[in-house]
Amino acid sequence: MTAPLRIALAGLGTVGGGVIRLIEANGPVIARRAGRPLEIVAVCARDRSKDRGVDISGYQWEDDMTLLAEREDVDVVVELVGGADGSALALARRTLAAGKGLVTANKAMMAHHGMELAETAEAARAPLKFEAAVAGGVPVIGGLREGVAANAVARIYGILNGTCNYILSTMEQSGRDFAEVLKEAQELGYAEADPSFDIEGVDAAHKLAILAALAFGVRIDFDAMEIAGITRIRAADIAQAAALGYVIRLIGLADGEDGGLFQRVQPCLVSLEHPLAAVDGPTNAVVVEGNFSGRLLFQGAGAGDGPTASAVVADLIDIARGNAGMPFSVPVGALEALPPADAGHRRARSYLRFTVTDRPGVLAEITAAMRDAGVSIESLIQQGSPEEGGEVLVAMVTHEGPESGVARALELLQDSASLTEPPLVMPLLT
Ligand SMILES: NC(=O)c1ccc[n+]([C@@H]2O[C@H](COP(=O)([O-])OP(=O)(O)OC[C@H]3O[C@@H](n4cnc5c(N)ncnc54)[C@H](OP(=O)(O)O)[C@@H]3O)[C@@H](O)[C@H]2O)c1
Numbered sequence: 001m002t003a004p005l006r007i008a009l010a011g012l013g014t015v016g017g018g019v020i021r022l023i024e025a026n027g028p029v030i031a032r033r034a035g036r037p038l039e040i041v042a043v044c045a046r047d048r049s050k051d052r053g054v055d056i057s058g059y060q061w062e063d064d065m066t067l068l069a070e071r072e073d074v075d076v077v078v079e080l081v082g083g084a085d086g087s088a089l090a091l092a093r094r095t096l097a098a099g100k101g102l103v104t105a106n107k108a109m110m111a112h113h114g115m116e117l118a119e120t121a122e123a124a125r126a127p128l129k130f131e132a133a134v135a136g137g138v139p140v141i142g143g144l145r146e147g148v149a150a151n152a153v154a155r156i157y158g159i160l161n162g163t164c165n166y167i168l169s170t171m172e173q174s175g176r177d178f179a180e181v182l183k184e185a186q187e188l189g190y191a192e193a194d195p196s197f198d199i200e201g202v203d204a205a206h207k208l209a210i211l212a213a214l215a216f217g218v219r220i221d222f223d224a225m226e227i228a229g230i231t232r233i234r235a236a237d238i239a240q241a242a243a244l245g246y247v248i249r250l251i252g253l254a255d256g257e258d259g260g261l262f263q264r265v266q267p268c269l270v271s272l273e274h275p276l277a278a279v280d281g282p283t284n285a286v287v288v289e290g291n292f293s294g295r296l297l298f299q300g301a302g303a304g305d306g307p308t309a310s311a312v313v314a315d316l317i318d319i320a321r322g323n324a325g326m327p328f329s330v331p332v333g334a335l336e337a338l339p340p341a342d343a344g345h346r347r348a349r350s351y352l353r354f355t356v357t358d359r360p361g362v363l364a365e366i367t368a369a370m371r372d373a374g375v376s377i378e379s380l381i382q383q384g385s386p387e388e389g390g391e392v393l394v395a396m397v398t399h400e401g402p403e404s405g406v407a408r409a410l411e412l413l414q415d416s417a418s419l420t421e422p423p424l425v426m427p428l429l430t
Helices: 014-034 065-070 086-097 107-124 140-147 162-174 178-187 202-216 235-244 305-320 362-372 403-413
Strands: 005-010 038-044 076-079 101-104 153-159 246-257 260-271 283-290 294-301 350-357 377-383 391-398 419-429
Touching: 005 014, 005 065, 005 305, 014 038, 014 305, 038 065, 038 305, 065 086, 076 086, 076 305, 086 101, 086 107, 101 107, 101 305, 107 202, 140 202, 140 283, 140 294, 153 202, 162 178, 162 235, 162 246, 162 283, 202 246, 202 260, 235 246, 235 350, 235 377, 235 391, 246 419, 294 305, 350 362, 350 403, 362 377, 362 391, 362 403, 403 419
Parallel strands: 005 038, 005 076, 076 101, 260 419
Antiparallel strands: 153 246, 153 283, 246 260, 283 294, 350 391, 350 419, 377 391
16 A cells, blocks of 8 residues: 555544544545545644643644645645635645645635636646535535536526525524524524624635636636525515425526526426425435436535535545646636626516505506516415514515616616515526
């Protein structure tokens, strides 16, 4: 057997601890498959004395994590610290510039700096791998890079945030409202103390940006991403969706259209017939539509120490085998820089929910705006009984039509005194 792959581990939290446990538990089988053992040489975290439930006494401790990149006894640095910028980015830059391999689970850093890091990796001929950054243990990046490599991808979409999916599916099962379920998710450890990145859709957008780059061979353009989270969804929306034969899921979707790149994260009504409707709890799932493969579904645990460590160590095995590859499959210089696609002409059936004051003529005002904007209403689902404060929910589904029509109707209504909050729009995914 050849020399071990020597690893430095930055970050010994949930994922870092999982990586140590996995390499300890599966060392012999990993060494057989990789052709050489994986050996952790040095580690770094903030607090050396913290009990981490794993024995780190056999590894050298480094106080300053950027020094891991300079160590002569290290081939690959594994960055499991997190954060788009700051010390994680400094470590990533130094590691790649030093010609060492980098494995990271850091989607925020890859979404914001992935192009720069990939360029540095290419220049230094160093491997850069990030399977764990998207959908935790689900091997979707490997699937895109290798399994689907022969296809033109028409679109890629999926459930990319386990916290949102847990909240939405729990709201669905229990009939409870968002705030209550979020609180419970925090108590159970499914949501962070500061859940904003998850519930506002930003975390899913980070992952979608990485997937889009791989699926379409384009440069990451995170700033062009349209992002809406799940905070405005009410129990009543979920009940209405159910009555129509749909569930609500936060969907990240990207496709290449008319020379532009469309990337959006938003809650959608997903038909019960669709495979994503059955994806419950903190699970992630990604659908890839290839022109020869047809529709593929990648599904599994989107987070957690074991699944995420599984993806990190898969990258390490790849590097140990000598499969460096290009981080985004093709050289960064060959990635296309596509402008954002104009969403206005995208056709969809949409669910619209209005929150209105309970007074005569409101419904006529809304339907007139729809008519004037050329939006055809398929069904007016509910004119509910007044909620607290005399509010009524009016929900409707439109016939298929361009998004620009719905946008125009909402513009016509924006100064309406009848609306108590901006309308909520969710496309139907069938
Ligand atoms: N958790 C998941 O299920 C999951 C899934 C997919 C991807 N990820 C990604 O994986 C990465 C790590 O996530 P995690 O959940 O494992 O985070 P975590 O539990 O918070 O662990 C972070 C680790 O980084 C260390 N750290 C933070 N700042 C540091 C600094 N300045 N210098 C040295 N060490 C520092 C912490 O040290 P102390 O322990 O001493 O405080 C801790 O060990 C993130 O990018 C995350 O987005 C996580």
